[in-house]
Structure formats: C-alpha cells, structure tokens
Amino acid sequence: MQRYTLNGRNKHVEDFQVRDNLIATLKNRFTTYGYKQVRTKAFENYEMYSNITGTVKKDDMIKVIDTTGKILVLRPDVTIPITRMMAAVNQANNTFWQRLFYVMDVFRQSQEMPNQKESTQAGVEFFGENTPEEDAEIIMLAIHTLKDLGFKNFKIEIGHAGFFKELIQQAELSEQDLGQLQALIQSKNIADMELFLEGMAIEEELKKAIQSIPLLYGDPLQVIQQAEKIIRSAHMQHVLQNLIDVFALIKDYGVEDYVAINLGLINNMNYYTGIIFQGFVDRIGQPVLMGGRYDHLGKQLDSVMPAIGFAFEVDLLIQAILEQRLAKAPKALVDTVIYYTKEKQREALTAAFELRNKGYQVLSFRNDPSNRNPISSNSIIRFEKEQNLFSNEQIKQTFSKADELVTLLQAHKEGF
Numbered sequence: 304m305q306r307y308t309l310n311g312r313n314k315h316v317e318d319f320q321v322r323d324n325l326i327a328t329l330k331n332r333f334t335t336y337g338y339k340q341v342r343t344k345a346f347e348n349y350e351m352y353s354n355i356t357g358t359v360k361k362d363d364m365i366k367v368i369d370t371t372g373k374i375l376v377l378r379p380d381v382t383i384p385i386t387r388m389m390a391a392v393n394q395a396n397n398t399f400w401q402r403l404f405y406v407m408d409v410f411r412q413s414q415e416m417p418n419q420k421e422s423t424q425a426g427v428e429f430f431g432e433n434t435p436e437e438d439a440e441i442i443m444l445a446i447h448t449l450k451d452l453g454f455k456n457f458k459i460e461i462g463h464a465g466f467f468k469e470l471i472q473q474a475e476l477s478e479q480d481l482g483q484l485q486a487l488i489q490s491k492n493i494a495d496m497e498l499f500l501e502g503m504a505i506e507e508e509l510k511k512a513i514q515s516i517p518l519l520y521g522d523p524l525q526v527i528q529q530a531e532k533i534i535r536s537a538h539m540q541h542v543l544q545n546l547i548d549v550f551a552l553i554k555d556y557g558v559e560d561y562v563a564i565n566l567g568l569i570n571n572m573n574y575y576t577g578i579i580f581q582g583f584v585d586r587i588g589q590p591v592l593m594g595g596r597y598d599h600l601g602k603q604l605d606s607v608m609p610a611i612g613f614a615f616e617v618d619l620l621i622q623a624i625l626e627q628r629l630a631k632a633p634k635a636l637v638d639t640v641i642y643y644t645k646e647k648q649r650e651a652l653t654a655a656f657e658l659r660n661k662g663y664q665v666l667s668f669r670n671d672p673s674n675r676n677p678i679s680s681n682s683i684i685r686f687e688k689e690q691n692l693f694s695n696e697q698i699k700q701t702f703s704k705a706d707e708l709v710t711l712l713q714a715h716k717e718g719f
C-alpha cells in the first residue's frame with residue numbers, strides 16, 4: 304500500500320497554537336499602525352504575472368488548468384494582486400491612500416528547493432506618497448513587530464534598489480552578466496567578483512566602484528560616508544540622501560541599533576524602485592522578512608501609485624521562535640471537565656452551558672470514559688480543573704448542583 308507521509312510543518316495541535324498566537328501578535332501590531340486586513344484570490348491569471356516585469360520567475364510559478372482549459376497560477380506573490388486591486392479603486396474614484404495587511408499563503412517552487420512549494424506570508428502594503436517618513440514608519444513597524452515576538456538580537460538591513468542599478472547601468476552589461484554579477488554581490492563573493500570584472504571592458508574607476516558594493520555594509524553612518532566616495536551621478540546622490548533622511552527618522556524612533564545599511568542588498572522581486580530591506584534573526588540563515596518601495600508597479604497596472612510594503616515569512620518566524628524558545632507555554636487545553644451520572648444529566652449540561660457561555664473551555668462526559676475517575680452513584684457532578692489534558696495535575700471536586708460549580712469556577716477565575 305502506498306504510504307502518504309506528512310512532511311514539515313504543522314503536524315501537531317500545539318504547533319498550530321504557536322502559529323495562531325504568532326499571527327495574532329502580528330495582526331495586532333499591524334492594526335495599531337492603521338492597517339486593515341484584506342484577502343486576494345488563490346487562483347490568479349497567469350498572464351497578469353507573466354506580463355509584469357519584476358515579478359516571480361515564470362518557471363517558479365505553479366500552474367493549474369481549470370475545467371475550461373484555461374491556465375491559472377496559484378498566487379505566487381501578494382503585492383501584485385493587492386496593487387491591482389488598488390489600481391482598480393484608484394481608477395474608479397482617484398483615491399488610493401490606504402494601509403492594507405494580509406496573512407496568506409504564497410506558492411512558488413524554485414529549482415534549488417523543489418520540495419518547498421508554499422509558505423505563509425504576513426505582510427503590509429502602504430499606498431500613499433513617496434516620503435522618507437513613510438519609509439521609516441514601515442521599517443519601524445517591522446522592528447516593532449519583531450520586538451513584540453520577543454526577538455532580542457535582530458537586524459533590519461536597509462539598501463536601495465536604485466544605487467546598484469545606477470552603477471551597473473553605466474557598465475552596460477548583458478542580461479546574463481548582470482544576473483551573474485548580482486549573485487556574486489549577494490553572496491559577497493569578492494574574489495570571484497574581481498575575476499569576473501577583470502576581463503570586462505569597463506572603465507577602471509567604475510570597476511572599483513562596483514567591487515566596493517559588497518563592502519558597503521554595516522554601521523549606517525560609516526557606510527554612508529564610504530558610499531559618498533563612489534557617487535557617480537546626481538541620481539546616486541539623491542538615493543544616498545534618501546537613505547540619510549530615512550536613517551535620521553529611524554534614529555528619532557530610537558531604534559537605530561536594530562538597523563544596518565547594506566548597499567549590496569538585492570531582493571527576490573525586481574519591482575522595487577527605492578528603499579529595500581530585509582530582516583534577520585538569530586539561527587535562521589535566510590531573511591524572515593523582505594520588502595521595499597515599489598512605485599512603478601501601479602503604473603504597469605495603469606495607475607500611478609507610490610507604495611511600500613514588506614512581508615514576514617511566517618514559517619521561518621515560527622522556526623526561529625521555537626529554536627530560540629520564545630513561544631509562550633500553550634494555553635491549558637480546557638479549563639474544566641465535568642463528569643456526570645445519568646441521574647444528574649440535566650444539572651451537568653446546564654452547568655456546562657453556563658460555563659461555556661461565560662467563556663470557559665469545558666468538556667463534559669457521561670461517566671468517566673477512561674474509568675480513571677469512577678463516579679459513585681451519590682456523587683453527582685464532579686469537575687476537574689485540567690492544566691493540560693496530558694498532565695496529571697488535577698483538582699477534583701464533587702458537586703450536587705450546577706450553580707455551586709459555576710459559582711466556584713467564577714470565584715477561581717483568576718486561577719484559570
């Protein structure tokens with residue numbers, strides 16, 4: 304017989320509780336910054352994703368054929384459909400100022416990791432203006448949320464899509480060379496980068512500037528000083544000024560210790576036009592969040608809308624929380640269990656109803672199914688406060704009336 308095995312995540316009820324608590328924390332924090340929750344469809348139009356530049360690679364999208372033979376994709380990204388939704392609103396009434404958040408699954412399958420097909424993202428998208436205040440606020444939101452989750456040692460690396468792009472544009476590289484160079488910068492592989500650039504017909508000073516990009520990493524003020532030295536155009540100066548302005552705001556929020564600048568930062572998506580950033584926590588070798596400003600995505604959907612956002616990878620956050628032992632102890636599975644005999648059935652069910660109505664978690668059994676707690680015929684209702692169904696720590700008491708039980712539980716409410 305074929306065996307179907309569960310792989311990876313969410314094998315246990317307790318795992319789901321950790322996940323549920325984490326998502327509640329994220330939602331709560333997003334809400335305090337004025338974000339409202341939205342959803343988008345799971346099945347999306349393949350053309351929309353394949354025609355937009357900067358989206359998920361075509362090969363990484365999971366295609367599905369519907370019953371009419373039409374090709375669809377399972378939602379490979381959330382930023383694009385939300386931008387499309389906002390573009391439609393904007394065309395209809397010319398107002399798009401909006402802060403939206405989501406918790407949704409995204410489906411991508413890369414050649415490097417074919418077993419990894421889906422992940423849950425919890426993200427925010429802010430449609431408004433392109434200002435350093437908006438950029439800093441969204442970075443602050445990311446930091447605030449990571450603090451809520453209990454992380455102590457984390458870093459948000461901030462870069463800019465325009466800085467590197469501007470430099471390499473001057474080098475006029477082919478598409479293929481560009482891809483290779485980006486990979487070398489991303490892995491900070493300086494030796495191979497030197498070899499790669501050696502044979503290229505690029506002016507010496509420009510080569511040096513490109514080579515210094517992976518080194519433009521670390522303490523914001525120092526990196527900014529270093530970056531000044533390789534400025535080659537007004538646009539690069541403008542980009543740097545943008546970073547300086549955002550960093551000043553981050554200092555005013557008082558969270559500059561959580562921030563590093565990384566001008567070699569390159570995100571997965573190519574739709575970014577301004578500030579980009581990634582978040583890292585201890586023991587997880589990949590970013591737990593990614594985001595940035597994507598002012599031109601709306602234009603591709605016929606609506607000019609500056610926007611910035613980011614998404615947390617929920618599964619990575621859970622892994623980090625478990626590894627760093629930051630998860631709160633799971634809540635007791637139930638507050639009380641009521642066992643009853645046939646004679647006292649009405650009393651017992653009334654008590655169960657009243658307690659549930661007051662918000663207690665109650666299980667009720669006619670007699671004790673495990674026979675752990677046999678009920679003598681004259682004891683009528685008995686209850687146990689169960690710390691946890693699997694632990695032995697129980698308080699047992701016998702009652703003859705529903706209201707006695709309800710009153711006692713109420714009195715002990717704090718203890719539960």
Ligand SMILES: N[C@@H](Cc1c[nH]c[nH+]1)C(=O)O
Nearest residue numbers: 382593594595612613614
């Ligand atoms: N959609 C991006 C994250 C993001 C949200 N908003 C802006 N960027 C991603 O999946 O990497």
